[in-house]
Amino acid sequence: MTQDVFKALADETRRALLDALFASDGQTLSQLCARHPDLTRFGVMKHLDVLEAAGLVTTVRDGRSKLHFLNPVPIAEIANRWIAKYAEPFTTAMVGLKADLEKEQS
Amino acid sequence: MTQDVFKALADETRRALLDALFASDGQTLSQLCARHPDLTRFGVMKHLDVLEAAGLVTTVRDGRSKLHFLNPVPIAEIANRWIAKYAEPFTTAMVGLKADLEKEQS
DNA sequence: AAAATAGGTGACTAAATAGTCACATGTCAA
DNA sequence: TTGACATGTGACTATTTAGTCACCTATTTT
Numbered sequence: 001m002t003q004d005v006f007k008a009l010a011d012e013t014r015r016a017l018l019d020a021l022f023a024s025d026g027q028t029l030s031q032l033c034a035r036h037p038d039l040t041r042f043g044v045m046k047h048l049d050v051l052e053a054a055g056l057v058t059t060v061r062d063g064r065s066k067l068h069f070l071n072p073v074p075i076a077e078i079a080n081r082w083i084a085k086y087a088e089p090f091t092t093a094m095v096g097l098k099a100d101l102e103k104e105q106s
Numbered sequence: 107m108t109q110d111v112f113k114a115l116a117d118e119t120r121r122a123l124l125d126a127l128f129a130s131d132g133q134t135l136s137q138l139c140a141r142h143p144d145l146t147r148f149g150v151m152k153h154l155d156v157l158e159a160a161g162l163v164t165t166v167r168d169g170r171s172k173l174h175f176l177n178p179v180p181i182a183e184i185a186n187r188w189i190a191k192y193a194e195p196f197t198t199a200m201v202g203l204k205a206d207l208e209k210e211q212s
Numbered sequence: 213a214a215a216a217t218a219g220g221t222g223a224c225t226a227a228a229t230a231g232t233c234a235c236a237t238g239t240c241a242a
Numbered sequence: 243t244t245g246a247c248a249t250g251t252g253a254c255t256a257t258t259t260a261g262t263c264a265c266c267t268a269t270t271t272t
Binding site for chain 4: 007011013039040042043046047050063064065
Binding site: 003006007009010012015018022070072075076078079080082083084085086087089 | 109112113115116118121124128176178181182184185186188189190191192193195
């Protein structure tokens, strides 16, 4: 499960697709293809499938179109449960350092 | 750069190696091998190389041993610069919801 | 109904990655 | 200084993943 999310995020093209949805949610496959002239429609479709399988993208059919929506929940989950373990000790240490520096300045 | 970190984190074995270093920093290759009976020494070494190339692990030679240390900075960076973008709107929304619920209860 | 539009499937090739092995180097301890 | 120990290198195979294509179905639009 977590595995799928990490793998999905490991590809630059897929991160760019998430960025595109973050900028404008609910885009169709065609619209997303327009942003990636370097790839064929099939390439984009495959990446979207991976993102959907990882739960990072949800879709809704609308007639002959398919709308794609960003779902940040899996990212929030790995951030909270896995990354925080490594990042927090460091970031809180940095925050502490920053606080010390500010105190020193006053 | 970010690419290397994401790719490095995409493998379960490598995440397990980071966990091992998180639990006990400064382990040698042999010690880390002992935790992964399913892999050969060479397999473990390759994964450590990937982690080191991504900046997630730093090493110090100590005689005929090589000590491996976890470097959480790259993880903190992707958490702050990339994941926060997606996770924060959600987590802050959740925090807001939680606050609302608590207010309602009182 | 015919043509145009939007998306989907299965098979296929090419590239990247995981994993292994024979062999090589450097280090320590007796 | 010999033998055991700890790690490194280059080549190799197998698996996975990215990317493409010919062909297909479903939905408008005219």
